[in-house]
Amino acid sequence: LHRAVSGDVAFLLHRIFMRSISVLGSDKQIAKWIPLATQFQLIGSYAQTELGHGTYLQGLETTAVFDIATQEFILNTPKISAMKWWPGDMGRSATHTVAFAQLYIHGKCYGVHPFIVQIRSLQDHSLCPGITAGDIGPKMNFEHVDNGYLMLQNVRVPRENMLNKFCEVQPDGTYVRRGSQKINYFTMTTVRISLIADEAVIPLMKACTIAIRYSVVRRQSKLKPGEQEAKILDYQTQQEKLLPPLAAAYAFHFINDYLQELFDKGYREIQKKNFDMLPELHAFSSGFKAVVTQYCTSAVEICLRACGGHGYSLLSGLPSLYTKMLASCIYEGENTILLLQTARFLIKCFMAASAGQPVPPSVTYLAAVKPGKCPAKNKSDFLIPDIYIEAYQHMTVRLISSTAAKLQDLIQSGVKKHDAWNQCTVQLVQAAKAHCHYITVKNFAETVEKLETKAGIQKIMKHLCDLFALHGIFSNTGVFLHDGYISGAQMDMATASYLDLLAIIRKDAVPLVDAFDFTDKSLNSALGSYDGQVYQRLYEWAQKSPTNKQISPAYERYLKPLLHNTLSKL
């Protein structure tokens, strides 16, 4: 199927359709639907987001009213803002979908539930009665995915089509709930963790590869008078653009391993019916999804701009990496909202830790509030992992504790809880980011330590770890200087070490990108294959591009005759 159509059409939502049935459906429902889906006897989609409702699921407006007489649910889109909007493969492909709707029984609302709804005929693929569906139009990327809209008008589905592992409507209209609602988090946790590698880290690796390979081929201006024009990667400013993203690609690759491990551990516990790790998993997957997608998106933009005009050409491969990755900051939970969920967890843990209560192992550091000062005495001290890890920890605890204090002060001064929370959200987001940054630095340093048997690799990985940590300090000096933990003089040392590292890592930059292990080694980039033939390739690709094969209709119709008529009068 991947080969049959160019681009990204791959029925990605079909998998989500199957996953939601597997997780939320009863054994009977799984037995009925999964084989059909596996054999592609239907094409599934997942209809959650509405035109007027995204992350806040409780606000969904689609209704599903139980009709005892016929033992059916009647689904409706009561107004335009309730129209399903964005579901992938919905525009023209899907035959079925899992639609989320507010369940009503005897006029009482029981909240949002998932229903399997057929939307297109299995005979001729036409829309079923009561269904309005189509494509939502052009987007910044994903042009090959038919993201669609869906309106339901008195669409009836049998009682058995409500996914009922965790709750059920019995024939007489009795509503029965089973098990923890929180398990729903776990599905999202899975999705968020899996997208960190696929949708953020791998594209960043590709962008670094393209930009760094180009920067050792491209020459511009003279670094030393009388010499040949210099490779642009020899300029400090270019190193400062490209080498921190390179270090970050490794840092996030390792944090992905860390999250996978945490996730596997959590999953084993859940199988033993122990749900204690769910809040931690939810907080970590949310925070890291936000921090990693945000960082990678910015870094890909930096890579694009670092290639100048050629980066702006689609032939570089960078624009499409960027426009696709940008979406990852929005989908599967908008980043700001996710960071606030992480912050809520951190504040809760901080309060617990302050009160001497136990907290999950990953956040025990919150109990260790020490005033102190950074002990660094010269610039090489900032290459000692303990020194910078301690600095990150101190800074993170300070941000979390000061925001917790502000929150409490506001509440004690009479501000209502929800208003107080809102007034702290800018700082809460900052605190959540700091936490993720700290964990990433710590995990990178620990990973490097474990590499001790491979000395050559360990050495360069240590440089990258130092660079990642010091780049974070250099880019956020204020949070380290704020309470004097790091002094101005020490910050100058950290900066000097940071800038020194750029020149050191520059030497290994090409091997480091060549070592990236992304599955699809073909970069689809005229700048990315490092063989020195970049200009030849750009020229050949441009000649082959559609713009040179066909003249746009507007040009043919209006402009060419106009030019010809004007010019021939000369």
Added chain:
Amino acid sequence: LHRAVSGDVAFLLHRIFMRSISVLGSDKQIAKWIPLATQFQLIGSYAQTELGHGTYLQGLETTAVFDIATQEFILNTPKISAMKWWPGDMGRSATHTVAFAQLYIHGKCYGVHPFIVQIRSLQDHSLCPGITAGDIGPKMNFEHVDNGYLMLQNVRVPRENMLNKFCEVQPDGTYVRRGSQKINYFTMTTVRISLIADEAVIPLMKACTIAIRYSVVRRQSKLKPGEQEAKILDYQTQQEKLLPPLAAAYAFHFINDYLQELFDKGYREIQKKNFDMLPELHAFSSGFKAVVTQYCTSAVEICLRACGGHGYSLLSGLPSLYTKMLASCIYEGENTILLLQTARFLIKCFMAASAGQPVPPSVTYLAAVKPGKCPAKNKSDFLIPDIYIEAYQHMTVRLISSTAAKLQDLIQSGVKKHDAWNQCTVQLVQAAKAHCHYITVKNFAETVEKLETKAGIQKIMKHLCDLFALHGIFSNTGVFLHDGYISGAQMDMATASYLDLLAIIRKDAVPLVDAFDFTDKSLNSALGSYDGQVYQRLYEWAQKSPTNKQISPAYERYLKPLLHNTLSKL
């Protein structure tokens, strides 16, 4: 012509073609070519950038060899990296171009000079002998502009086709130079200043309008329990995303006025044959072009993301604003290189000022290095313009002086001048940005003061000015905290004032975007017309989009039969 073809085809390069002839051509050349161009009897382009050479003009490889026997220049593209690449309207439209090439007379190179070259027939629009040209392929935007490539093979142009206001090749091959070469800066200065408003500030105003109008229509989640879902602009995090860009749009609108005034003054001097202001004009136009395009590009991305999924839809108008503005960070001088030119000017002025020599009025502040501390005692002190202007000035002088000191230290320790410069470039860029930021804040405050007759406007403009200044401090706390000029406790006050302002300005956010005076009031955005019908409009626009009118060939050919065959077997 704008109407004849959809999109952006407007022969923009034709104007640059004319401008370069007007500025660089002799009276005789102007008399010959400008009337032809004005009557569109030819279509001009501007061929400077090469596949392997951008900002560093001296590196251009195209050659123009003077042939005394025929009194012609013979133009050649000696290798693939010398191919002209990017010239607008070159791909299929232009008949003539101003091509930049290394001039050779009797085997001696005289550097880069501009030549008028005909590339297409005026009879049938076919390519002239020796010319290879076409479109460079797809780009991130500008899809309607036929950016092209151009190769020259023994193309001969008469001696009169070298633009010769400032230098000439006489019939016997004698090379004569007239006047200052620096005047070439002035053309670029004009272009850079004019693009600040057109290509950066106006698109930012549009993006703010779209995102802010949407944020008072869109509701998401509950701010207070039991109430209706809240308008998303009532969330502090959303305010923190959108209101600083709104303030910046005004700040840059005013700095544009400032630059225009500086430019007009400079132009009057130049007409009096006084070129003294050229370095200052060059430094300011370079630095502000870089700072403004960079800020606006980031801000448009923030606006896009602040609209969630709907921002990612092309129907919002935001993706195309972003992908177009991104190019402005690269064209007409890559931003990092421009900032380094500003930095070079600032370092020179700082050294002069330190030695008691006179400097241009806009940088006299560099002479006033005072240690001191910020006198603010409570959060409202940070709403006093003198307090924050002083802080910006102190910070800027510190960054420039410390980088100048590092530069001198390196040189005194034996590092070669060019190496020392390269080792300081990351900090030099930072210093140049700080200078532009300081001037922008100062100019904003001075503009607000002049509004005193219009009390209502002055009040809200004062809020915006404060917000712009405090947002700059909040986003760059480190540079203010570094030497203790602002203490940690004072930074908390500044932050509190900053966050307070968000809630204050939120009330006036809609009138403030409605007041924007961009010429094209039609936003081409389904989210931008503030009538509460945003969802209706999105639905209508989506239905009309090409994706709903035509099914892609790949879908029709492969996927639909596949679906039908599979599904009908059910």
